[in-house]
Amino acid sequence: MNRTQADRGRDVVVQAVGLRKAYGRGRERLPVLDGVDLTLHRGEVLALLGPNGAGKTTTVRILSTLVAPDAGRATVAGFDLVRDAARVRERISLTGQQVAIDLKQTGRENLWMMARLAHLPRRAARARADELLEAFDLTAAAGRQVGTYSGGMRRRLDLAAGLVTRPEVMFLDEPTTGLDPRSRQAMWEVVRDVVAQGTSLFLTTQYLEEADQLADRVALIDGGRVAAEGAPAELKRRVGQVRLELELATTDDAGRVAAALGVPVPEGGADARTVRVATDGTLAGVRELLAGVERTGVAPRRWDLRTPTLDDVFLTLTGHAARTEPRPGTGEPTRHTEEVAA
Amino acid sequence: MTALAIDAVTLAGRGLRLVRRDVDSMITAAVLPVVILLMFTYVFGGALDVGTSYVTYATPGIILLTAGFGAAGTAMAVEQDMSGGMIDRLRSMPVAAGTVLVGHVVASLVKNLLTTAVVFGVAAAIGFRPTAGPLEWLGAVGVLLLFVHAITWSAVLVGVLVRSPDAASGFTFFVMFLPYVSSAFVPVATMPSWMRGFAEHQPVTPVIETVRGLLVGGTPGAPQGDALADGALLAVVWCVGLAVLFAGAATWAFARRR
Ligand SMILES: Nc1ncnc2c1ncn2[C@@H]1O[C@H](COP(=O)(O)OP(=O)(O)OP(=O)(O)O)[C@@H](O)[C@H]1O
Ligand SMILES: [Mg+2]
Numbered sequence: 115m116n117r118t119q120a121d122r123g124r125d126v127v128v129q130a131v132g133l134r135k136a137y138g139r140g141r142e143r144l145p146v147l148d149g150v151d152l153t154l155h156r157g158e159v160l161a162l163l164g165p166n167g168a169g170k171t172t173t174v175r176i177l178s179t180l181v182a183p184d185a186g187r188a189t190v191a192g193f194d195l196v197r198d199a200a201r202v203r204e205r206i207s208l209t210g211q212q213v214a215i216d217l218k219q220t221g222r223e224n225l226w227m228m229a230r231l232a233h234l235p236r237r238a239a240r241a242r243a244d245e246l247l248e249a250f251d252l253t254a255a256a257g258r259q260v261g262t263y264s265g266g267m268r269r270r271l272d273l274a275a276g277l278v279t280r281p282e283v284m285f286l287d288e289p290t291t292g293l294d295p296r297s298r299q300a301m302w303e304v305v306r307d308v309v310a311q312g313t314s315l316f317l318t319t320q321y322l323e324e325a326d327q328l329a330d331r332v333a334l335i336d337g338g339r340v341a342a343e344g345a346p347a348e349l350k351r352r353v354g355q356v357r358l359e360l361e362l363a364t365t366d367d368a369g370r371v372a373a374a375l376g377v378p379v380p381e382g383g384a385d386a387r388t389v390r391v392a393t394d395g396t397l398a399g400v401r402e403l404l405a406g407v408e409r410t411g412v413a414p415r416r417w418d419l420r421t422p423t424l425d426d427v428f429l430t431l432t433g434h435a436a437r438t439e440p441r442p443g444t445g446e447p448t449r450h451t452e453e454v455a456a
Numbered sequence: 457m458t459a460l461a462i463d464a465v466t467l468a469g470r471g472l473r474l475v476r477r478d479v480d481s482m483i484t485a486a487v488l489p490v491v492i493l494l495m496f497t498y499v500f501g502g503a504l505d506v507g508t509s510y511v512t513y514a515t516p517g518i519i520l521l522t523a524g525f526g527a528a529g530t531a532m533a534v535e536q537d538m539s540g541g542m543i544d545r546l547r548s549m550p551v552a553a554g555t556v557l558v559g560h561v562v563a564s565l566v567k568n569l570l571t572t573a574v575v576f577g578v579a580a581a582i583g584f585r586p587t588a589g590p591l592e593w594l595g596a597v598g599v600l601l602l603f604v605h606a607i608t609w610s611a612v613l614v615g616v617l618v619r620s621p622d623a624a625s626g627f628t629f630f631v632m633f634l635p636y637v638s639s640a641f642v643p644v645a646t647m648p649s650w651m652r653g654f655a656e657h658q659p660v661t662p663v664i665e666t667v668r669g670l671l672v673g674g675t676p677g678a679p680q681g682d683a684l685a686d687g688a689l690l691a692v693v694w695c696v697g698l699a700v701l702f703a704g705a706a707t708w709a710f711a712r713r714r
Contacts, residue, residue, distance in 0.1 A: 178548040181714050200550060208548035214541030216470065218477040230466040231551050233459055259477070275545070285548075 126189075127283050127314045128154035128177060133186035134338075135172055146172045148338030149186070154283070159305075159315040161329035161346075163322065163427070168335045170318035171211055174287045177316065178208040191282045207281035211288050213272045217261035221252050221271050224260060229278040239278075246274040250304060266297030273304060284308065286317045290324060302327050322427055326350070334431055342431040350422065353430045356395035358403055359418040362387045367412045374410045375403060393419075463555045464562075471563030474533060481529030486571040489522040490578050496641065497582060504642060507676035515579040516667040517640025520660060522571050523604045524631035527611035528624075530564045534615025535624040538713065554707055557612050564608040565601060572600065586671040596670040599688065602695035603663045607631060609702035616709045634660050639677055659694035666691045 133150040136143055146169045154160045164170050175181045177190055179199040188195040191205035215224045225246055229239035247256045250270045260268060269289065276284060289305065290298040305328060309315050319325055325332045326346045334342040334349070342349060362368040365386045372379045372389045380386050393399045400419065407414060422430075457465070475482070493515070501510030537543055537556060546553040576584075588596065614627045637651060638644070638660040644652050655661060666688045668678035679687050 175544075175714075180544055180547050203548060203550045206548060208545055210541045210544045212541030212544070214545035216474060216542070218474050219470065223473065227466055227470055228545075231463060231546070231549060233462060233550070272541075 125156040126153055127156050127192075128152065128160075128188070128190050128316060130173075130177065130188040131186055133173065133176060133183045133188060135169075135176060135181070135184050145338055147176075147183070150335070150338070150340055152333060152340065154314055154316055156314055157309070157312060158331065159309055159317060159329045161325035161332045162316070162318040162335055163320070163325050163332055164318075164335035165320065169338060170335060171287055173335070174208070174210070174285050174316070174318060178206055178285050179203055180208075205282040206285065207276035207279070207283075208285045209273050209276040209287065209289065211291070213268050215260055215268065215272050215275055218259055220257050220259055221247060221263070221267075222256040224271060225275055225278065228275045232279045234278065242278055246277060249307075250274045251300075266293055266300070269293060269297070269301060270304065273301070277308060280311065281313055283314045283316060286315065288318055288320065291320065298324070322422065334427065349427065349431070353422045353427050356393050357420045357422070358391050358393050358400060359420055360389045360391075360407060360414040361416040361418075362389065362412060362414055367414075370410050371407055371412055371414070374406055459550075460552055460555065463551050464558050467556050467559030468562035469559075471533075471559035471561075472566060475529070475563045475567045478529060478533070481532070482567070482571075485522065485526045485529060485567060486574045488525055489518050489571065489575050492521060493518045493575060493579060494582070500641075506643060509583060511579060511583045512585070512672055512675055513668075513677060514641055515576075515584045516664050516671065517635050517638070518575055518579070519572055519600060519667065520603065520635045520640060520664060521632060522575055523568055523600070523607050524635065526564055526568045526571060526604070527607045527631055528627055529567075530560055530608050531611040531615040531618075531624040531627045532621055534560055534612050535618055535621055538616060539619070554710055557616075557706060557710060560612060560615075561605065561608050564611070565604055568604045568608075569601075587673060588671045592670040592673070595688070596667050599663060599666050599670070599691055599695070602692060602699070603659075606659075606695045606698040606702065609699050609706055613702050613706040613709065616706050616713060634658065635664070638664060640664050643677055659691070659698060662687045662691040662694060 130150060130152040133147050133152075134145075135147040136145040138144050150169070150173060152160070152162075152173070162170050162173060172181075176183050177188060177195065179190075179195060179202050182196055190202045193201040193205075195202055216227075219227070222243055225243035226239055229242045230236070234242060244253075244256075247253045250273070252267060252271060252274070255263060255267060260271060263271065273286070273289065276286075286305070290301050293301060302324070305315065305317075315328075317325075317328060329346055332344065332346050332349055333340045342352075344352075360371060362371060365380075368387045368389055369379045375389065375391050377389065377391045380388060380390075391403060393403060404417075493511075496514050496518070497511045501514070504510060506513040534557065537560075543553060543556065546556055580586075586593075610631075611627060615624055618624050618627075635641070637647075637655050638658060639655065640660065644655045644661065647655055665677065665679055666684065668675070669680060669684040669687065672678050673680050673684070
C-alpha cells in the first residue's frame, strides 16, 4: 500500500513538513502554525514545548487527523495524514488536553467501551479493560462512576483509554497539567512503561522539567515555528543550569555587585536592581559567588537560586519572553529566599 | 457484525447508561409531565369545556410534552460531548464518529418509552380509558415513536450547534411551547384566528389527533375513519420529513464543527 515515504526514512514514525494552519477569516485571521517541521523516530519520545497559545494542541490535532492543515504534508505511522486518514487512525491514539471519559460511566465501562470501539471482540475487550485497570492502579475504583474519581485518577483512566490497543504512535497533549507533583511523578512512570513497550510518544507540555524527564528530544515552538530542537541536556546547556539572583537596594549597588561578579550591569527598567549570574549549581560554586558579593561590602536585600524556567528557555533560545499566562505551578523557580540582615 | 454496527450498538449502550444515570434529567422527563397532567386535569380541567372528561382529552398532548422534556436532556448530553474531549478521541479512532449521535437518539427513544409508560400509567389511574385494540395501540406507539425520533434529532442538532449547556437547556422552552399552540390542551377552534392557522398546520396537531383517534376514537377531537387515516398519513409525513431534515442537518454540522 502506501508506506513509501516513511519506509525510505527507515525508522521515522511521524514526519511533518511545513505545516501551516490559520484560524478565522479576513481581519480576524490568526495564523497559528507557520511552517512547522517535526520528526519522530520509532521508540522515541518527542516533547513539543511551548507557552499557552503557541499551537501545541493545533499541531497535535493536525497529526491525529482531527483537522486538516492549510498547507504542508505529514505522514504518521507510514501513511499520509490526509489521503490515508483511516489507516493512520488505526495506528495512533490521542489523549487530548481535555479528559475524554464519561463521568457517569464507571472506570471499567469507559475502558470496555473504548476497547469495543477499537473493535476488540467482547471477551478480549473485557480482559483488556481489566488489564489496564490493574496496570493503572484503578482496580479498586473500577466499579465506581468516574465522577467520584480524583483528578489524577481521571487522568490515568484517560491515558488508559488511549491504550486499549497498543498504538504505534501515542499523542499526549499536556498529560500532567493540573496534577500535583506526586500524581505527575506517577504519570511519568506510567508513560515510561508505555514507551518501554514500544510505543513512540508525541508529547506536548509547558513544563521544562517534564520534557527533561520524559523526552529524548525537545522541540520548542514559538511564533508558529519550531524555534529550537534538541536533546533536553543540549537545550539546557544552551540555557544554563542554575542561576543566582541578587536583589540589591539601589542601582549603584547592583552595578558594583555585577562588576565584582563579572556579569553585565543590569539595564534600566523594573529589573535594574537585580543581578543574575549563572552557577554550576554546586554548594561550593554558590558559596564562592556569595563570597564575591560579600567582598564588595554591599548587602543584597534578597537572593534566590533559580533553575531555568520555560521563560528562561524562551528568553535564551528565542530572544524574547514566553507570553505565558501565569498558571499555578507553571515553571515556578525553586526558591531558597532568605532575608539577608542589613 | 460489521464495524459500523458494533460502533452503533456500543454507543447506544453508552447513551443508555448516561441517560439512566442522569437522575436530574430523568426526573424532569418523567415527573414533570405527570405534575402537568395532574395540574391540567384537576386545576384547569374543570374550567375547560372540551366535550369529554379532560383527562381523556389532554393525555395525548401530555405524552408529546414528555417527548419535549426528554429531548432537552438529549440536547444537553450532545452539547456536553461536543464541548468535552470525547468527540476528539472518537475522531482519532477508526470509528464513524457520527454514530455517537445515533447512540444518543437510541437512548432517547428508550427513555421516552419508559417515561411515556409512566405518564400513561398515571393517566389511567385518574380516569384515562383508552378504547383501543392491539392494532390501534401499536399504531399509536408507532406514531409517538416517530414523533419522539423527529424531536430527538432536532435536539441533537441543537446540541451540536450551541456552545453552552444553558443554550442547550433553553431548547426545552421552545419544544414545550409547541404543544400548547396545538389542539393538545384546548380545541383549536377556541383560539384567535391568526393563531389557529399556525395551530392547525403545525406538526404537533396531526400527531396528537392521530394518537387520540387511535386510543380514544369517537371522543371530541379524536378523528375516525377517513379523517383518522388522512391525519395519520399527515402525521407520519411530518415526522419522517422533519427527522430526515434534522438528522441531515445535525450530521452535516457535526462533520463541520471542529
Ligand atoms: N478552533 C479554533 N478556532 C479559532 N481559534 C483557535 C481554534 N483552535 C485554536 N485557536 C487559536 O489558536 C492558537 C493556538 O491554540 P492551541 O490550542 O494550539 O495552543 P496551545 O499551544 O495548545 O496552548 P495551551 O498551552 O493553552 O493549550 C490560540 O490563539 C487559539 O486561540
Ligand atoms: Mg493546548
